[in-house]
Amino acid sequence: MTLHLVDDHDAATACVTTLVSSAIRATPSLVLGLPTGRTPMGLYRALRTAGLDWSRVRTFNLDEFATLTPDHPGSFRAFMDEHLFRHVNLAPASIGFLRGDAADDAAECARYEVAIAAAGGIDLLLVGLGGNGHIGFNEPGESLRAETHVVPLHESTRRANAERFGGDWRAVPASALTMGMRQVLSARRVVMMATGASKAEAVAAMLDGPLTTRCPASWLQAHPDATFVLDRAAVSARRAG
Ligand code: GLP
Secondary structure, three states, rough: EEEEEEEOHHHHHHHHHHOOOOOEEEOOOOOOEOOOOOHHHHHHHHHHOOOOOOOEEEEEEOOOOOOOOOOOOOHHHHHHHHHHHHOOOOOOHEEEEEOOOOOOOOHHHHHHHHHHHHHOOOOEEEEEEOOOOEEEEOOOOOOOOOOEEEEOOOOOOOOOOOHHOOHHHOOOOOEEEEOOOOHHHHEEEEEEEEEHHHHHHHHHHHHOOOOOOEEEEHHHHHOOOOEEEOOOHHOOOOOOO
């Protein structure tokens, strides 16, 4: 496990921007797993102007809200179009995404697994951290699922995502499609970025707690090539601080 502890959010963004840029330059056909959320917004802004050639890169996003069409303003696909995809020379056919509006969710999840396997698996998976310790939409609970699946969302997660739904958490879909823990743990490299005091408890559980379904991110301790990019506020609840 590699830990990059930096002063603040901007420094974390700069660190992850360098990691991703180097990876794309070293492997132009990189298979890149991507998260949404507030945390990577600055990263995507920086990547847009980093002078990278995206023409051979393939991407797979972690998750999508159930029921939403890709052009729904609250969808993660719309988020990615707005923050990254439409600004770089990524081929539309190279963008892997779960369809929230699929007629058959189980078939859609199975299709995604096949698509990722056909791409040769994920080389570099970027992940963010839910305030409750979730990765993608693998929510804390009694159990976790290995495969891509449909998951009911916790109220706290719907509240955290309310901004793109007019601030009304009840307008946030009650379920989502998400990569499961197998894709997270079988990516060749995982980079976790978490910043701010609101993530401090989850960071402490992720790094110092036992591997538990109560904190899905704790399973990253078992990944052979996991890099954590954290700012000082995010590590403030660690006992070793
Ligand atoms: C969302 C996403 C996650 C993301 C997390 C943190 O619910 N499904 O992939 O990492 O919450 O979001 P933020 O970066 O806005 O704190």
